Amino acid sequence: MDIFTPLEIEAIWLSLKISFWAMLWSMPLALGTAWILARCDFPGKFLFDGIIHLPLVLPPVVIGYVLLVLMGKQGIIGKFLYDTLGITFTFSWRGAAVAAGIMAFPLIVRAIRLSLEAVDQRFEAAARTLGANPISVFLTITLPLTMPGIIVGAILGFARCLGEFGATITFVSNIPGETRTLPIALYGFSQVPGGEEAAFRIVVISVVIALFALAGSEILARRMQARIGTGS
Amino acid sequence: MIAIDVQKQLGSFSISTKFESQARGIVALFGQSGSGKTSIINMIAGLLKPDSGRIEIDGRVLFDAENNINLKIEERRIGYVFQESRLFPHLSVRRNLHYGRKRAPTGGREVDFDQVIDVLGIGHLLDQKPLTLSGGEQQRVALGRALLSNPDILLMDEPLASLDVARKSEILPFIEMVRDSFDVPIVYVSHAIDEIIRLADTLVLVDNGEIAAVGPVEALTSRLDLRRLTGRYDAGSVIPATVDSHDEKYGLTTLSFNGGTLRVPHVTAREGTNVRVRIRAHEVSLSLQKPDGVSQINVLHGKIREIGGIRDNHDGTTPHDIDICVDIGVPLWVRITRWSLDQMALSEGKEVYALIKSTSIDRQSLGQKTHITEIKK
Numbered sequence: 001m002d003i004f005t006p007l008e009i010e011a012i013w014l015s016l017k018i019s020f021w022a023m024l025w026s027m028p029l030a031l032g033t034a035w036i037l038a039r040c041d042f043p044g045k046f047l048f049d050g051i052i053h054l055p056l057v058l059p060p061v062v063i064g065y066v067l068l069v070l071m072g073k074q075g076i077i078g079k080f081l082y083d084t085l086g087i088t089f090t091f092s093w094r095g096a097a098v099a100a101g102i103m104a105f106p107l108i109v110r111a112i113r114l115s116l117e118a119v120d121q122r123f124e125a126a127a128r129t130l131g132a133n134p135i136s137v138f139l140t141i142t143l144p145l146t147m148p149g150i151i152v153g154a155i156l157g158f159a160r161c162l163g164e165f166g167a168t169i170t171f172v173s174n175i176p177g178e179t180r181t182l183p184i185a186l187y188g189f190s191q192v193p194g195g196e197e198a199a200f201r202i203v204v205i206s207v208v209i210a211l212f213a214l215a216g217s218e219i220l221a222r223r224m225q226a227r228i229g230t231g232s
Numbered sequence: 233m234i235a236i237d238v239q240k241q242l243g244s245f246s247i248s249t250k251f252e253s254q255a256r257g258i259v260a261l262f263g264q265s266g267s268g269k270t271s272i273i274n275m276i277a278g279l280l281k282p283d284s285g286r287i288e289i290d291g292r293v294l295f296d297a298e299n300n301i302n303l304k305i306e307e308r309r310i311g312y313v314f315q316e317s318r319l320f321p322h323l324s325v326r327r328n329l330h331y332g333r334k335r336a337p338t339g340g341r342e343v344d345f346d347q348v349i350d351v352l353g354i355g356h357l358l359d360q361k362p363l364t365l366s367g368g369e370q371q372r373v374a375l376g377r378a379l380l381s382n383p384d385i386l387l388m389d390e391p392l393a394s395l396d397v398a399r400k401s402e403i404l405p406f407i408e409m410v411r412d413s414f415d416v417p418i419v420y421v422s423h424a425i426d427e428i429i430r431l432a433d434t435l436v437l438v439d440n441g442e443i444a445a446v447g448p449v450e451a452l453t454s455r456l457d458l459r460r461l462t463g464r465y466d467a468g469s470v471i472p473a474t475v476d477s478h479d480e481k482y483g484l485t486t487l488s489f490n491g492g493t494l495r496v497p498h499v500t501a502r503e504g505t506n507v508r509v510r511i512r513a514h515e516v517s518l519s520l521q522k523p524d525g526v527s528q529i530n531v532l533h534g535k536i537r538e539i540g541g542i543r544d545n546h547d548g549t550t551p552h553d554i555d556i557c558v559d560i561g562v563p564l565w566v567r568i569t570r571w572s573l574d575q576m577a578l579s580e581g582k583e584v585y586a587l588i589k590s591t592s593i594d595r596q597s598l599g600q601k602t603h604i605t606e607i608k609k
Contacts, residue, residue, distance in 0.1 A: 122318055125279055128305035129312040130332030130381050140331075144322045227322060 005198075007176075007185065008205065015181040018093055019161035022101035027154060030105055034112035055167075056106040064170025067099055071171075095172040096179045100164040104157035111156055115149020116142070148224050155217040162209065182206055234259065234385070234417065238275050238285035238295070247271055247441040249285075253434050258411055258418045260428040260449070263438030263461065269421045272438065273387045276419065277312050278305035289385050290417075309337060311378030311416070313388040317370035319362035325373050326358040332381025341382050343414060348376045351409050368399040372406055379414060386410075386418045392427060400427075407431060425462060429453065429470050429510050437461050450508070454563040459540075459555070467555060468512040469565045475505045484529075484590065491561015495529050495590050511588060513555055513567035519585045520576055528587035534560035536582045539573070558586050 004012070037049060055063055071078040071089045081087050089095035119142055127137045143150075165183040172179040174188060186202040189195035237250040247268045253259045261269045274280040276287055278294070281302065287295040289310075294303045311332070319328050333345070349355045352372045362370055371391055378386055391407070392400045408431065411418060422428055428435060428449065435452045437444040439461055445452055453462050453470045473489035483498045487509060494509060501507055523531060540555035554573055556566045564586055578584070 122314070122316070123320055125305075126312065126314065126318040127320070127331070129277055129279075129308075129310060130377065131306045131309075131335030131337075132331070133304070133306050136335075141320060 004205075005201075007198075008201065010177055011180055011182045011185040011202070012205065012209075014093060014096075014177070014179070015162050015183075018096045018100055018179075018181060019158050021094075021097040022104060022161045022164075023154060023158055025097070026101035026105050026108060026157065027150075030108040030153065030157075031112055031150065033105075034109045034116050037109070038113050038116040052109055053106045055103050060103060060164075060166025061170050063102060064099060064167035067095070067102070067167065067171040071095065071098070089172070091172050091175055091178065093172075093178055096164075096168050096181065099167040099171045100161035103164050103167055104160035107160055108153040108157040111153030112146060112149045115146045115152070118149075119145045147227075148221065151217070151220050151224060155213065155220075159210065159213055162206075162213075182209075233288075233290060234419070235286070235288040236272070236276065238272075238282035238287060240271065240275065240280065240282045242271065245441060249275075249438075249441075249443055251436050251443050251446045253436075253446070256415070256417055257433040258420050258431050259434045259436060260432035261419060261421045261436045261438055262425065262428050263423065265423055267438045268441040269423075269438050270389050271441075273312075273389055273419055273421055276308075276385070277310050277387055278303060278308050292384065306335070309382070309384040311381050311383030311386045313371075313374050313378050313386065313391045315390045315393050317362070317367075317374040319365075319370055319373055319377070321361070321363055323362075324358070325354065325360050325362065325365070328362065328373060329358075329377050329380055332377055336380070336382040341384070341416070343379050343382055343416075345380060347413070348379055351413050352376045352406055366399075367395050368402045371395065371399075371403055375406065375410060379410060379416065383416060386416050388418060388420045390422055391420075392422075392424070404430060425453070426510075429508060450562075454557070454565065467514070467565060467567060468510050469563060471509045471511065471562050471564070473507055473509050475499065475501050475503050475507060477503060489562060491534075492532055494588070497590060511564065513565040514553075515589065516564065516566040517587045518556070518558070518566055518568060518572075518576070518578070519587060522585055523587060526587060528589045530586075530588040530590060532560040532564070532586045532588070534558040534564065534584060534586060536578060536580050536584060537563065539578065539580060558584060560586060 033052060037045070037052070068090065069075055071081075073079060073082055073088060073090060078089060081089070087094065089098055123141050123145070124137050127141045128134075132140065163183055164181070165187065168179065168181065169184055169187070174180055174184050180188070182202055182205065186199055186206070189199035189202065233252070233254050235252045238247070239249075240247045245268070249268070249272050261272060263269050271280055275282050276289070276294070282295060282297065284297040285295070286293065286297065292309075293301050294308050295301060319325070320331065323331065329345075349358075352375060354369070354372055354376055357365060357369060357373065362373065365373065375391070388407075392403055395403065404427070410416075411431065420428070420432060432449050434446070435449045436446050437452060437458060444461055445455070445458055450470045450472055452458055453468070459467060471489050473487040473494065476486040476488040476493060478485050478498060484495045485497070485499045487494045487496060487507065489509070496509065499507070517528070522533070535558065536556060537559040538557040540557070552571070553567050553569050556568060556573075556578065558564045558566055566586060
């Protein structure tokens with residue numbers, strides 16, 4: 001492993017780990033949220049939709065600061081979680097995963113919602129007449145037909161998590177081995193004299209990871225198209 | 233047995249439906265677009281909830297507002313063939329066919345998989361994806377999928393409406409075969425009287441959300457008071473008949489009916505088969521004397537039973553022709569000009585000869601009439 005410096009390996013690993021956990025908690029929630037937005041009508045839906053989209057339009061620093069206030073050890077949520085489960089989020093990679101997930105959330109919801117709205121509900125009615133209960137219909141008809149959107153959402157979300165900077169540095173700061181992801185490491189190098197070379201290496205690493213992710217998503221999307229049988 | 237008595241308000245449109253049918257085979261719901269036919273079968277399927285009333289099929293109550301019974305769609309044991317095939321695009325034909333089958337209730341009617349594949353001729357399509365199939369093939373698979381869920385009843389909502397004329401005539405025999413091969417009652421929604429005459433035994437006339445009449449297809453299509461609903465331009469008589477003999481030399485088939493015989497272009501049905509002949513009113517002419525030396529090969533003697541009232545066109549003018557019902561053993565509708573009516577001094581009770589050209593008998597409408605006794609062997 002001479003290609004990468006130990007610091008780089010640590011940053012790559014942290015970025016991947018934080019993004020993975022961010023996706024793990026946000027994907028199911030995003031699917032549920034997308035379903036509510038696509039299929040339900042209720043008073044206050046406009047407001048709900050707006051709140052979901054806040055991370056997309058607010059400065060990331062604002063999200064990071066709000067997280068710090070709410071989830072810090074003295075914050076309402078943070079104190080409760082610390083007292084009951086003994087988990088802290090501030091200055092921890094867990095906090096970074098929360099921040100990354102929140103920032104990626106609206107992107108994932110949008111992608112899934114679009115796909116969900118495109119699912120012809122007449123297929124679902126047909127499945128019901130064939131004896132499938134609503135849960136079974138969701139799992140065998142709705143979910144597979146929404147899969148392209150779920151994959152697009154996952155890729156967009158994962159990419160957003162890898163690149164997350166503003167909310168993360170505000171909420172969990174820059175701690176080597178804990179919260180120093182690739183973007184934060186890059187920022188760090190750009191702030192010290194003589195850090196140009198190290199910064200450039202991280203730029204290259206980021207580009208390579210992004211290209212791999214794009215290629216992977218393209219392959220997945222094609223496979224999905226073939227499975228659904230719509231051709232390309 | 234099907235017993236339906238439901239009410240439903242949809243905006244300003246109200247549906248109030250009550251009919252019962254003991255008959256097996258195909259019950260057709262016929263009416264113009266927007267008359268509420270589809271809403272009625274959607275209420276049977278559970279896709280639309282009636283405001284009040286009761287739905288019972290073969291002794292099973294699917295819906296009863298008074299007793300708070302409203303079975304879920306998936307518990308109703310219905311097979312639904314929609315206007316569009318609605319095959320699941322992400323599943324192969326085989327998995328589409330199995331979708332309802334593996335969820336089907338056990339212990340009831342068991343439809344045989346291989347027999348369905350065989351009757352519908354879809355064996356070679358099993359591993360394909362629905363979107364690679366033609367419209368006709370898709371509809372055949374959809375028919376098989378509904379049938380394989382072992383339903384108590386098959387609902388068909390204009391299954392031919394989205395197909396072109398060639399595909400329609402390709403699918404019709406399959407629906408006939410399903411009707412004859414599987415002992416499943418069918419409720420068939422259509423606004424095409426040709427399909428209904430060919431397929432159905434019982435006709436339910438739907439008009440503006442209400443049932444105008446229920447009865448055998450032959451009886452209802454001969455009734456003048458229902459003519460507005462059964463269609464002026466398609467006006468004609470439906471006569472039940474039996475294949476009597478074939479004349480190979482001239483390519484004609486003789487049919488016998490209650491009142492005489494009819495010669496029609498050769499039909500493939502075996503002798504003794506029950507068929508249904510449709511004779512369009514404007515293709516029959518009348519003569520006061522027994523005609524001699526005419527090219528029409530069917531000359532039937534009868535009495536004028538009824539002379540239709542003069543209709544009004546929608547634009548206020550009076551049409552030039554008029555419908556007359558002649559009793560030739562069965563009611564036969566004839567459309568002549570009002571001029572001829574006066575010239576011939578026709579009146580009710582007068583004896584006339586009806587002239588029908590054999591080629592004017594629509595072979596498409598020679599529906600195979602079946603009885604449940606034949607299906608059970």
